Amino acid sequence: MQISKIINLASALTLVGAVAHADAPSRVVSINLCTDQLAMLIADDDQLISVSKLAADPRSSAMAEQAADLIPNSALAEEIYLLDPDLILAGTFSSRATVSMLERLGIPVILFDPAYSLDDVRDRMIQMGDALQQPDRAAELIAEYDASLAAYRAEITERPRAALYYQNGYTSGDSTLAGQILATAGFDNIAEDAGYPYGGFMPLELLALNNPDAIITGTPYPGASRSDEILDHPVVDHLRDRLPQAVFTDRDWVCGTPYVLRAIEDTAQLRRTMTGATE
Amino acid sequence: MKRLFATLVALTALLFFGSLVTGPAGFTPIESIKALLSSDQSPITMVMQEIRLPRAILGLAIGAGLGIAGAAMQGYLRNPLADPGLIGVSASAALGAVLAIQTGFAAAWALGLPISALSGAAAGVLIVMLLSGPQGSTLTLILAGIAVSALAGALTTLVLNLSPNPFAANEIVFWTMGSLADRSMTHVWLAVPFIAVGALIIASTARGLDALTLGEDAAAAMGVRPARIRLALILGTAAIVGAGTAVAGSIGFIGLVVPHILRRFVQARPSALLWASGLGGAAMLLAADIAVRIILPSKDLKLGVLTALVGSPLFLHLIYRTKRQGL
Amino acid sequence: MLRLSNLTVLRGECPVVDSVSFDIDQGEVIGLIGPNGAGKTTLMRAALGLIKHSGTSSISSRPHKERGKLAAFMPQSREIAWPVPVETLVTLGRLPHLSLGAAPSETDRAAVSAALDALDLGGYRNRLSTELSGGEQARVLLARALAQDTPLVIADEPIAGLDPAHQIATMNAFENMAAEGRSVLVSIHDLGLAARHCTRLIVMDRGKLIADGAPLDVLTPDLLRDTFGITAFLTETADGLIFLPLQVTA
Numbered sequence: 136m137q138i139s140k141i142i143n144l145a146s147a148l149t150l151v152g153a154v155a156h157a158d159a160p161s162r163v164v165s166i167n168l169c170t171d172q173l174a175m176l177i178a179d180d181d182q183l184i185s186v187s188k189l190a191a192d193p194r195s196s197a198m199a200e201q202a203a204d205l206i207p208n209s210a211l212a213e214e215i216y217l218l219d220p221d222l223i224l225a226g227t228f229s230s231r232a233t234v235s236m237l238e239r240l241g242i243p244v245i246l247f248d249p250a251y252s253l254d255d256v257r258d259r260m261i262q263m264g265d266a267l268q269q270p271d272r273a274a275e276l277i278a279e280y281d282a283s284l285a286a287y288r289a290e291i292t293e294r295p296r297a298a299l300y301y302q303n304g305y306t307s308g309d310s311t312l313a314g315q316i317l318a319t320a321g322f323d324n325i326a327e328d329a330g331y332p333y334g335g336f337m338p339l340e341l342l343a344l345n346n347p348d349a350i351i352t353g354t355p356y357p358g359a360s361r362s363d364e365i366l367d368h369p370v371v372d373h374l375r376d377r378l379p380q381a382v383f384t385d386r387d388w389v390c391g392t393p394y395v396l397r398a399i400e401d402t403a404q405l406r407r408t409m410t411g412a413t414e
Numbered sequence: 415m416k417r418l419f420a421t422l423v424a425l426t427a428l429l430f431f432g433s434l435v436t437g438p439a440g441f442t443p444i445e446s447i448k449a450l451l452s453s454d455q456s457p458i459t460m461v462m463q464e465i466r467l468p469r470a471i472l473g474l475a476i477g478a479g480l481g482i483a484g485a486a487m488q489g490y491l492r493n494p495l496a497d498p499g500l501i502g503v504s505a506s507a508a509l510g511a512v513l514a515i516q517t518g519f520a521a522a523w524a525l526g527l528p529i530s531a532l533s534g535a536a537a538g539v540l541i542v543m544l545l546s547g548p549q550g551s552t553l554t555l556i557l558a559g560i561a562v563s564a565l566a567g568a569l570t571t572l573v574l575n576l577s578p579n580p581f582a583a584n585e586i587v588f589w590t591m592g593s594l595a596d597r598s599m600t601h602v603w604l605a606v607p608f609i610a611v612g613a614l615i616i617a618s619t620a621r622g623l624d625a626l627t628l629g630e631d632a633a634a635a636m637g638v639r640p641a642r643i644r645l646a647l648i649l650g651t652a653a654i655v656g657a658g659t660a661v662a663g664s665i666g667f668i669g670l671v672v673p674h675i676l677r678r679f680v681q682a683r684p685s686a687l688l689w690a691s692g693l694g695g696a697a698m699l700l701a702a703d704i705a706v707r708i709i710l711p712s713k714d715l716k717l718g719v720l721t722a723l724v725g726s727p728l729f730l731h732l733i734y735r736t737k738r739q740g741l
Numbered sequence: 742m743l744r745l746s747n748l749t750v751l752r753g754e755c756p757v758v759d760s761v762s763f764d765i766d767q768g769e770v771i772g773l774i775g776p777n778g779a780g781k782t783t784l785m786r787a788a789l790g791l792i793k794h795s796g797t798s799s800i801s802s803r804p805h806k807e808r809g810k811l812a813a814f815m816p817q818s819r820e821i822a823w824p825v826p827v828e829t830l831v832t833l834g835r836l837p838h839l840s841l842g843a844a845p846s847e848t849d850r851a852a853v854s855a856a857l858d859a860l861d862l863g864g865y866r867n868r869l870s871t872e873l874s875g876g877e878q879a880r881v882l883l884a885r886a887l888a889q890d891t892p893l894v895i896a897d898e899p900i901a902g903l904d905p906a907h908q909i910a911t912m913n914a915f916e917n918m919a920a921e922g923r924s925v926l927v928s929i930h931d932l933g934l935a936a937r938h939c940t941r942l943i944v945m946d947r948g949k950l951i952a953d954g955a956p957l958d959v960l961t962p963d964l965l966r967d968t969f970g971i972t973a974f975l976t977e978t979a980d981g982l983i984f985l986p987l988q989v990t991a
Contacts, residue, residue, distance in 0.1 A: 303584075336712070339595075637810075
């Protein structure tokens with residue numbers, strides 16, 4: 136599976152587009168980075184009028200270019216109300232106060248749970264298709280998505296052990312989206328052995344003792360933060376010196392969208408170089 | 415007095431050892447100590463030499479420093495409520511450290527971080543001392559401390575919120591509560607020399623602090639120079655709190671609790687309280703740092719949570735007593 | 742022992758101590774008297790070099806280190822910051838004699854014992870000084886000043902708040918020191934005790950020294966009226982001077 140293929144898929148879908156129902160929402164506003172991207176993938180032309188500011192930031196959003204054409208919002212009730220929306224898409228972690236204010240103002244709000252697994256990603260696509268009344272588009276995306284996942288799973292012959300290690304020593308286990316991306320790309324996750332099935336701050340000494348075959352870290356953000364300091368600790372340096380490592384940007388990893396396929400591809404590439412397997 | 419000294423040294427040594435052998439990776443104490451002295455490149459050696467040892471050393475040094483700084487400050491201000499954390503010195507040190515990190519000063523110059531935190535701490539002590547003064551009442555001391563803490567805390571939050579880095583905002587917890595998790599030898603070299611120099615500067619005021627028991631005039635008439643003591647205290651406290659905060663965040667209450675507990679054992683003599691509080695502070699911080707690893711090993715529990723749990727009730731009790739005696 | 746010449750202390754523009762000069766010789770017990778706000782405390786502090794002043798004082802002109810061996814000072818505010826035992830507190834008076842980090846020697850301990858005995862505090866050694874009564878604390882603090890073992894002791898209202906027996910005993914302790922060749926400068930409001938126990942009285946009013954001499958020569962009806970605003974009965978008996986304030990003058 137090529138990265139370009141996924142991107143083509145997304146743009147092709149926007150062009151083809153099934154005809155929406157007459158009563159489909161026509162002024163949709165999304166206020167959460169992940170619903171932003173799902174909506175941009177599934178919505179009809181002109182159906183979506185605004186997405187959150189973050190969606191236009193290439194560091195956190197896989198669809199920054201598309202987002203640039205829409206009105207950016209800061210997820211505040213006042214400005215959203217003034218956009219006169221007929222549907223609002225929010226995450227369950229969006230501010231409670233904003234969501235209930237908008238509901239009081241009589242605008243329907245649909246809440247999306249974060250995706251904790253690759254199956255969740257599929258569910259979110261269905262939910263988004265229903266919300267925007269574009270179920271056919273969602274179904275097409277899902278078919279492609281399932282096919283790609285199956286292809287990745289089939290290609291794995293050998294599973295090296297990797298560590299996901301982010302700022303502040305944060306790691307993600309198998310019961311997280313990042314963990315599933317790693318697993319599907321053909322790695323075993325040391326967070327599992329260290330006792331972190333979910334996300335958590337894994338002390339450096341557990342990283343050292345679990346002796347991973349590869350270490351995957353996030354790109355540092357601009358501006359300094361002492362959260363990055365741990366990635367320069369002598370122990371991490373020492374591991375990096377002798378291990379294959381990869382630094383991936385967060386944008387493909389954080390949201391439950393089909394772009395997780397791009398994250399899987401990047402990670403699988405690292406595994407292929409390590410095990411000498413070819414595509 | 416000798417018995418107290420021996421007890422405290424033994425306790426501190428025991429806790430230092432305890433800190434070395436406590437951690438999420440469970441190996442036996444014997445394995446640990448062997449690895450500590452070994453020179454191979456095995457993971458366990460890495461863990462002991464690069465993670466546990468710096469952590470224990472920093473716990474020892476920062477705890478001792480905070481104990482000494484607290485005892486000295488109480489001695490000079492003649493007020494048992496003085497503590498670097500409570501009167502805003504730690505908060506202003508944190509502000510200095512955050513500024514150094516966010517402006518890139520810390521990255522540009524190795525000593526940028528501790529020097530900047532030290533300057534912040536010095537400014538904090540200076541303001542509190544000028545506002546409350548040696549004859550100032552408890553009330554002015556605490557009020558000055560609240561003002562300095564609030565201002566430094568707000569500015570720290572502002573600086574972190576302005577940062578383009580999404581993780582910066584979460585750092586506030588570290589700067590206000592403190593942690594020794596995953597520190598390295600680099601941090602030891604950054605902090606310990608400053609703490610040692612600060613402790614020496616404060617030790618030079620021991621006699622003067624004793625004399626100040628009788629008040630500034632009586633002490634000055636014995637040849638003590640209160641202005642010099644004040645200068646030494648500002649420098650010494652700033653060096654200790656600044657360096658400690660730069661690498662471990664602000665850890666409150668040690669400078670309050672330890673002198674308070676130990677005062678009766680040294681017959682309330684400020685000079686004797688200095689070394690006693692140094693040992694006691696080291697023991698308290700090492701104990702707290704062992705506890706955070708045992709209570710919630712996977713959650714990176716902050717040190718300040720534990721010291722505040724012990725310190726706050728004591729602080730309330732002290733305020734209650736001060737109130738009864740009249741401010 | 743102490744030589745002051747033209748000692749002046751300004752608070753803003755206003756002189757609180759105005760060009761005061763006098764000498765103290767060996768074996769004197771000098772009572773510094775005057776109404777409230779006359780400048781007695783300020784004079785003492787300036788003489789010791791604790792505050793900025795013009796004119797000269799033979800103590801404040803010496804380096805800080807030496808001052809503690811020239812004069813001991815018991816301030817008016819009776820501060821005891823920490824609950825230290827009486828003996829430890831009195832031993833603080835030995836600080837100027839101890840080299841850095843040295844433990845008190847036999848001489849030091851003897852001086853402490855002598856000071857405790859002089860003020861009738863022998864039984865208090867191990868009591869916590871903060872738990873004593875105000876009068877007892879005053880005696881402990883004076884003992885601390887005596888333990889400093891200096892040629893001159895300056896005490897600011899040392900007998901205020903003491904019971905009659907201890908007032909007299911304290912003044913006797915000063916007289917004994919004078920007999921040994923040391924001197925005492927003591928500010929005092931009880932003119933009766935001043936008249937009986939001091940060898941010399943210095944009177945201050947509004948920052949100026951207005952009289953200096955033997956009690957009988959100083960406590961004239963004119964001075965009592967002009968400075969203190971009182972009339973008094975004063976007579977010399979076989980038991981010494983008897984002074985009794987009578988009335989406030991109009």
